[in-house]
Amino acid sequence: MKGKKKPARRKASKAQTELRLREIVRIRLDGAKVWDVTESVAEQEQTDGSPWKLARGETPLSRRQIERYLERADRLIVESTRESRKRSLRRHLARRENLLVTVLKAFQATFRLYLNSEYSLDGFNLFSISWILLMYTCDSLELVS
DSSP states (O other), X not given: OOOOOOOOXXXXXXXXXXXXXXXXXXXXXXXXXXXXXXXXXXXXXXXTTOTTOXXXXXXXXXXXXXXXXXXXXXXXXXXXXXXXXXXXXXXXXXXHHHHHHHHHHHHHHHHHHHHHOOOEETTEEHHHHHHHHHHHHHHHTTOOO
């Protein structure tokens, strides 16, 4: 005589699996350990709109199921870092240039604010503060000698 069969667990869709993997990759890149991910999944299983949300009558994911997601997420992280030195250097330079543009836009906005008003903070006006911030940022980006 055979025992009762457990009801078949509903398999996650491809879209749901991708969302779950993305979430785990983000958590892992923030430095989460296995137990942190397990806790996060347990919390997300109770949250409406989450890709981890349990349907009525479903049991929570087992530790082994979560570990399989972690293994896949870790493989994705490793694959995403494989690139040539030349490509890595180009990406770094592009990000650095983008950061400089962002800083310059912030400086420009602050300078406009200074021109439109006469705010001052303990002897430093906004222009002085903006200039110091710009020079510090450019120095940290090695744009100023």
